[in-house]
Amino acid sequence: MKEITAIIRRDKLPATKSALDTLGYPSLTIQSVDGRGKQKGAMCAEMDSEMPESFCTGVKLTPTPSVYALEHTLPKKALYVPKRLLTIVVPDEAVEGIVKAIVSANQTGKRGDGKIFVSPIGGAVRVRTGETDGEAVA
Amino acid sequence: MKMIRAFVRPEKEQEIVLALEGAGFPSLTKMPVFGRGKQKGLQVGPVHYDELPKTLLMMVVDDEDELKAVGIISEKAKTGFIGDGKIFISPVENAYTVRTGEAGL
Numbered sequence: 001m002k003e004i005t006a007i008i009r010r011d012k013l014p015a016t017k018s019a020l021d022t023l024g025y026p027s028l029t030i031q032s033v034d035g036r037g038k039q040k041g042a043m044c045a046e047m048d049s050e051m052p053e054s055f056c057t058g059v060k061l062t063p064t065p066s067v068y069a070l071e072h073t074l075p076k077k078a079l080y081v082p083k084r085l086l087t088i089v090v091p092d093e094a095v096e097g098i099v100k101a102i103v104s105a106n107q108t109g110k111r112g113d114g115k116i117f118v119s120p121i122g123g124a125v126r127v128r129t130g131e132t133d134g135e136a137v138a
Numbered sequence: 139m140k141m142i143r144a145f146v147r148p149e150k151e152q153e154i155v156l157a158l159e160g161a162g163f164p165s166l167t168k169m170p171v172f173g174r175g176k177q178k179g180l181q182v183g184p185v186h187y188d189e190l191p192k193t194l195l196m197m198v199v200d201d202e203d204e205l206k207a208v209g210i211i212s213e214k215a216k217t218g219f220i221g222d223g224k225i226f227i228s229p230v231e232n233a234y235t236v237r238t239g240e241a242g243l
Contacts, residue, residue, distance in 0.1 A: 035167040113236035
């Protein structure tokens, strides 16, 4: 069994879910999280793929002495981008197909498309029946 | 690769994240969580708080960076009082960047 942890854009969630449905692995857990990547959360384009370009450039403050002072006295703040975190536990042989499906459903080519992590899972139990391991995730 | 999950005090999050950024680990995910530990929550006079708010920081690093990242988190998260949090480390076999579809961090 493997656990697939995917961190994706908020607006790509429906597309990802239907891609997983067609593969036959519809079970997943979704969490709303805040994330940052190599761009340290400063990338406006990371947020949603349909963000208009003009929104990202924003209003530039003219560098007067007071603006300079303001920028250099405020304590630095870590920035985050809202994301969706999906957790999917599947049998070993399904991992490759699911990773491919998530990549193709989420790829926009811009920074902030997300990451996918694959890690081993030691055991699983279906609470209703008490089935363990392979039967529990099948 | 290793996944580091750190349960820390919410008020310490910014300090930890900026320290990690300075050490070359800018990428992480945070989420608000509620939990309790060995002390079964917190007793303040007659009031018992069973679940306390914490921040969960999740990051994936290369094997050789694991101790460095954990050291920074534990140094910055420490106050010396009960409730500083826990750090869990688990193996990650593969990581993919969605934009390029390539394997690796």
